[in-house]
Amino acid sequence: MNRHASSFSGPSSPGQVRTVVLVGPQGTGKSALVEQLATGQLGHVKEAEAASTELGAVTTVHQPSGTVVTLVDSPGRPDFVGDVRAGLRAADAVLFVVAAGSGIDEATRMLWRECAAVGIPRAVAVTQLELARADWDAVVAECRRVFGDAVPLSLPVIEGSPAALTGVVDLLGLTRVDAAGRASDLDEAQRAEVEDARGQLLESIIEQSEDETLLDRYLSGEDLDTGALRADLQKATATGRFFPIVPVNPPSGTGVPALLDLIVDAFPSPEGAWMPAVMTPGGGDFGEITADPDGPLVAQVIRTSTDPYVGRLSLVRIFSGTLRPDSRLHVSGHLEWVVGHEVDGRPGHDVDDERPGQISTPVPGGTAPRERAIAGEIVLVTKLASAETSDTLSDTERPALVEPWLLPEPLLPVAIHAGSPGDEDKLAGALQRLTSEDLTLRLERNAETHQLVLWTLGPAHVDDVLDRLAQRFNVTVSTEPVRTSLRETFVRPVQVQGRLVKQSGGHGQYAVVQLEIEPLPRGAGFEFVDKVVGGAVPRNFIPSVEKGARNQLAEGVLAGYPCVDVRVTLVDGKAHTVDSSDMAFQNAAGLALREAANESTVALLEPVDTIEVTVGDDYVGAVLADLRGRRAQVHATQPAALEGHTAITADVPQHELSRYPIDLRSVAHGSGSFTRAFNRYDYLPAALARDITG
Numbered sequence: 062m063n064r065h066a067s068s069f070s071g072p073s074s075p076g077q078v079r080t081v082v083l084v085g086p087q088g089t090g091k092s093a094l095v096e097q098l099a100t101g102q103l104g105h106v107k108e109a110e111a112a113s114t115e116l117g118a119v120t121t122v123h124q125p126s127g128t129v130v131t132l133v134d135s136p137g138r139p140d141f142v143g144d145v146r147a148g149l150r151a152a153d154a155v156l157f158v159v160a161a162g163s164g165i166d167e168a169t170r171m172l173w174r175e176c177a178a179v180g181i182p183r184a185v186a187v188t189q190l191e192l193a194r195a196d197w198d199a200v201v202a203e204c205r206r207v208f209g210d211a212v213p214l215s216l217p218v219i220e221g222s223p224a225a226l227t228g229v230v231d232l233l234g235l236t237r238v239d240a241a242g243r244a245s246d247l248d249e250a251q252r253a254e255v256e257d258a259r260g261q262l263l264e265s266i267i268e269q270s271e272d273e274t275l276l277d278r279y280l281s282g283e284d285l286d287t288g289a290l291r292a293d294l295q296k297a298t299a300t301g302r303f304f305p306i307v308p309v310n311p312p313s314g315t316g317v318p319a320l321l322d323l324i325v326d327a328f329p330s331p332e333g334a335w336m337p338a339v340m341t342p343g344g345g346d347f348g349e350i351t352a353d354p355d356g357p358l359v360a361q362v363i364r365t366s367t368d369p370y371v372g373r374l375s376l377v378r379i380f381s382g383t384l385r386p387d388s389r390l391h392v393s394g395h396l397e398w399v400v401g402h403e404v405d406g407r408p409g410h411d412v413d414d415e416r417p418g419q420i421s422t423p424v425p426g427g428t429a430p431r432e433r434a435i436a437g438e439i440v441l442v443t444k445l446a447s448a449e450t451s452d453t454l455s456d457t458e459r460p461a462l463v464e465p466w467l468l469p470e471p472l473l474p475v476a477i478h479a480g481s482p483g484d485e486d487k488l489a490g491a492l493q494r495l496t497s498e499d500l501t502l503r504l505e506r507n508a509e510t511h512q513l514v515l516w517t518l519g520p521a522h523v524d525d526v527l528d529r530l531a532q533r534f535n536v537t538v539s540t541e542p543v544r545t546s547l548r549e550t551f552v553r554p555v556q557v558q559g560r561l562v563k564q565s566g567g568h569g570q571y572a573v574v575q576l577e578i579e580p581l582p583r584g585a586g587f588e589f590v591d592k593v594v595g596g597a598v599p600r601n602f603i604p605s606v607e608k609g610a611r612n613q614l615a616e617g618v619l620a621g622y623p624c625v626d627v628r629v630t631l632v633d634g635k636a637h638t639v640d641s642s643d644m645a646f647q648n649a650a651g652l653a654l655r656e657a658a659n660e661s662t663v664a665l666l667e668p669v670d671t672i673e674v675t676v677g678d679d680y681v682g683a684v685l686a687d688l689r690g691r692r693a694q695v696h697a698t699q700p701a702a703l704e705g706h707t708a709i710t711a712d713v714p715q716h717e718l719s720r721y722p723i724d725l726r727s728v729a730h731g732s733g734s735f736t737r738a739f740n741r742y743d744y745l746p747a748a749l750a751r752d753i754t755g
Contacts, residue, residue, distance in 0.1 A: 069121070069422050069429030071438065072129045075331040075352040078437035079324055080131040080378075082148040085158035086166050087137030090188040092118065093311035094158060095134045098321055100425045119376065119423045119439060128325045131439050139168045139731065140519035142469050143501035144364075147450070149175070150466040151363045151378045151439055153334035154182040156324070157208075161187050161195035165207050167677065167731035173208055174703070175467070179335055180301040182328055183208075186309050186320060190217050191224045197308070204306055212265045214294075215319060216258055217308035226310040229319060232259045233287055233294070240315040266290050269297035291326075298327035331437030336380060337361075338464040342393040342411050347461050350381040352436040358382030358390075360454040361463045362445070365498045367533060371418070375445045377454065380463070384440070384454070385433045390415040391460040392445070394452035396468075396500075407449070407497070413457050418444030449497045471503050471516035472737060473722040475523050476544070478513060480537035491534035495526060502526060509623075510544040519722055545716045548666040548742050549617055549624040551580045555662050559653025561645055571640035572649035574598065574606055575633035578657050581626040583666075583741055587614060590630040598634035598646070605643040606631050609650030618658035620665065625742065629654075665750050666742035667714050674709040674725065677732030681707045687728050691717035692746075706732070712740055716749075 072078050083091045099120045118134040135141075135148040149155065155176050159165055176183055185204055189195060197217055204211040218228040218237065228239040235252055236244040247255070263285070267275045270293040279285060297303035305323060309316035331352035339347045339359055350359050359381040368374045377384070395409040421428040421441045434440040448454065455461035479485040492515075496502050503516040517523050523540075530536045555578045563570040581588065589607040598606065607629075614624040634649075676684050681698065688695060693711040701708040713721075718737065725733045 069424050069431075070123060071422065071431055071433075072435065075354065075435060075437035077127055078129050078131070078330055079154070079328050080133070080152045080331070080437065080439060081154045081156050081324055081328055082133040082135055082145075082152035083156045083158055084135050084145055084148070084172055085137060085169060086160070086163070089137065089158045089160040089163070090311040091137060091158045092134050094186065094188070094309060094317070095120065095132050097311050097314045097317045098122075098130070098132055098324075121422050121424055121439070124321075124325055126325060129438075130321070130324060133439070138519075138521045139726065140517070140521040140525075142168065143499070143518065145172065146175075146466045146468075147363050149181070150337065150361065151376075152181075153331055153437075154184070154324070154328035156320075157183060157185045159185055159187050159200060159204065160189045161197065161200045162189065162192055165203055167729075170207055177209075177301075181335055182299055182301045183304050184298065184323060184327070185211055185304060185306045187217075187306060188309055188311060190219060190226050190308055191310065193224070201306060208304055210265060210269075210302070211304040211306050212262050213258060214262065214305040214307050214323065215316070216255060217316075226308060226313070226315045229308055229316045230255055231319065232262050233291055235259070238316075238319060240310075240313050242318040263290065265303065266294050266297070269293065269302050271296075295327040298323075299329040299333060331380075334437075337466075339380075340462050340464070342391075342395065342460050342462045344398065353381060354383045354435040356381040356436070357459045357461070358384060358388065358454065358456045359461045359463060360384060362448050362450055362452045362454065363439070365445075365448070365450050367494065367498075368443075371443045373444060373446060375442045375448055376439065377442050378439050379434055379436050381436050382456070383433050383435050384417070384420060384442070386417055386420055388417060389457045390417060390445075390454045391457045392448045392452055392454060393460055393462045394449055395462060396451065396465060407500070410447070411460070412447040413460075415445060415447055415454075417442045450500050465500070468500055469518060470736065471501050471518050471522075472718075472735070473517045473519055473523070474505075474514050474543045474719060475517060476512040476514050476541045477527075477538045478541065480539050484536050484538070487534060487536045488530070488538065491530055491536050494534070495529060499526075507544075507546065509546040512541075512544060514543055519726070543719055545667060547620075547622045547668075547745065549619055549622045549658075549663050550626050550666055550742075551578050551624070551657075551662055552664045553662055554579045555657040557653045557657040559649040559651070559656065561649040561652060564640070568642075569637075569640040570642065570645040570648070571635075571637035572602070572642075572645035573635035574631060574646065574649045574653055576610075576650070576653045576657070577630040577632055578654070578662075579628045579630070581628055583626055583743065585626050587611065587625070588628040590628060592630055592632045593634065597636075598631065599636050599641070602636060602641065602643065602646045603631065605646035606634075606650045609647030610654060612647065613651035613654045618654045619660075619663045622665065624654075624663070625666070664747075665745040667716060667745040669712050669714050669740050669743050670718060670737045671710065671712050671740040672718070672721075672735050672737045674711070674733060674735040675701045675703060675706050676709065676725075676729045676734075678705055678707055680729040680732055681709070683728050684709060684725070684733060687724065688713065691721075693717070714743075714745075715739075 085091050099122050121131040133148045135145040216230040220227045228237050230237050235247050238244045307320050341347050360377050360379040362375045363378050364376040366374050392412040392415045396407050420431045451465040453463045479488045496504050501518050505514040559574045561572045591603050610629045618624050691713050693713040695711040697710040
């Protein structure tokens with residue numbers, strides 16, 4: 062943990078707070094932009110204490126105007142979309158970072174749609190304009206096509222060889238601002254060059270303005286007041302109706318001062334921001350909350366991590382009330398109410414009288430201790446022993462529960478085992494810690510394959526988990542292919558005798574059973590039928606035959622997998638008055654089933670999942686071809702709820718889905734997502750049985 066930075070004067074009211082999350086693909090320059098926004102130079106924000114959280118760098122800076130700006134740098138890889146959504150919950154506005162020439166990827170488009178659904182304010186920063194393939198007009202056109210009412214607020218000035226962004230033109234003020242932030246008025250020729258772009262901006266502002274006379278005054282040729290236009294623009298941006306596009310160069314800082322002014326002036330404070338749904342821990346109505354420091358305390362843990370110096374560290378967003386180190390807190394977490402089922406490793410919990418440790422604000426170069434933090438702020442809190450990611454912190458006198466953010470389902474499995482016997486005990490504790498910190502990581506202990514399986518969001522997520530195990534917990538693990546849980550079943554009727562006759566002094570073992578074994582339809586389970594006549598098998602031993610048959614089927618009759626969908630009929634048998642016993646008839650039934658099993662009577666079954674793939678219309682053919690290669694049975698192809706996308710429903714063997722999250726991302730160029738649910742067991746082709754069973 063970094064040492065404390067210089068003193069930090071927190072906001073005196075929520076109206077002084079601006080919290081923005083930066084989103085965009087890896088390589089767009091997000092992190093460099095955060096550093097420039099925070100410090101005006103590179104190399105400082107990465108040292109901020111909150112950079113130890115997987116959410117990304119979080120830093121807070123105090124502006125000369127008195128506004129406190131908190132910047133959240135979200136991960137750029139698609140495997141960490143859960144952390145991106147956590148950042149969206151923490152912030153009141155979103156800055157989308159788009160690299161000129163690289164296009165807008167599908168992950169960015171989906172995030173924009175998620176933001177649009179709740180109306181969170183957004184703006185677009187365009188980077189890498191100095192590259193040869195960059196085209197400002199093309200990237201603006203794409204932004205307008207993808208994002209809607211997105212309009213340039215300024216224009217880039219590209220000069221020199223090699224090309225560089227040397228300044229930006231403020232279209233409203235008709236000034237040119239250089240890399241150092243110095244402004245100069247445009248001459249007549251320069252004004253003529255930007256006339257069309259300025260006209261488009263003015264028309265967009267007028268369209269969103271609440272001043273109904275503005276359009277008529279503009280059409281009549283009146284010279285509109287720039288200050289009033291800027292105020293209309295800022296209001297439309299703050300309410301999520303207008304989306305400014307600005308050019309920036311993070312390494313040099315060109316365009317960054319104007320972007321920071323936009324954040325301060327046009328992004329909303331917590332007082333005017335969207336609030337998440339809040340209920341009581343019992344599911345009742347809590348009432349609406351506002352960003353009022355004197356209101357009931359309602360805060361949410363956005364991320365948890367472990368620091369080598371202070372231990373457990375929680376990144377907390379305060380929505381209402383005031384948090385103090387001496388606060389008595391109620392901690393509540395109930396993911397099962399949101400997702401509709403119990404979440405492995407995350408049972409619902411309510412803890413009273415939790416005591417926070419130190420409260421601090423992440424600032425450039427370290428952290429600043431705080432005596433209190435008010436509504437709208439994001440702070441770091443130590444020693445919240447019972448609070449996990451997405452949990453709610455509230456007053457013990459008035460407990461609350463904030464609905465967690467949308468959680469992506471981990472669909473990429475990887476089997477792991479401890480690298481050495483000494484790591485086995487440490488591995489269990491480390492995994493428990495990681496799954497409590499990372500909501501998108503699920504742990505499964507498969508009792509049938511005896512594997513420890515981590516369900517992740519993708520290969521980068523896997524690498525991140527393995528790295529954290531090694532670096533934070535000093536645990537080395539190895540990975541192996543995930544084995545499929547198979548089943549066996551009889552494919553044709555068989556009549557067989559099970560004979561157990563042993564004599565070794567004293568009481569012997571004697572039991573003879575005659576069984577008929579028949580296959581049943583998939584999913585029918587096990588049936589036992591008694592057709593013994595004449596007392597050939599004493600009545601008290603007939604339950605023993607059934608128990609022996611059940612036990613043997615559970616262990617498998619041919620390849621060691623549970624045998625299912627079978628009817629076993631006891632038709633005859635023999636008993637001895639002295640040597641017959643319960644165990645003897647159990648063993649005789651097991652012998653009979655094993656005797657009946659061979660490659661002609663028993664087949665392997667594999668699990669089959671039903672999946673629903675949502676994919677961009679342009680890639681439907683490629684996805685269908687890929688599914689055919691996975692032995693899929695496609696049932697339906699229809700328009701998806703998401704415009705421009707198609708929903709494909711298919712049944713696919715589980716073995717063919719082990720790498721599907723990776724392959725779908727490639728085949729669908731990032732436009733695809735899917736859900737999966739177990740459907741049934743079905744026959745495994747004989748040619749594949751050897752490969753799967755090893």
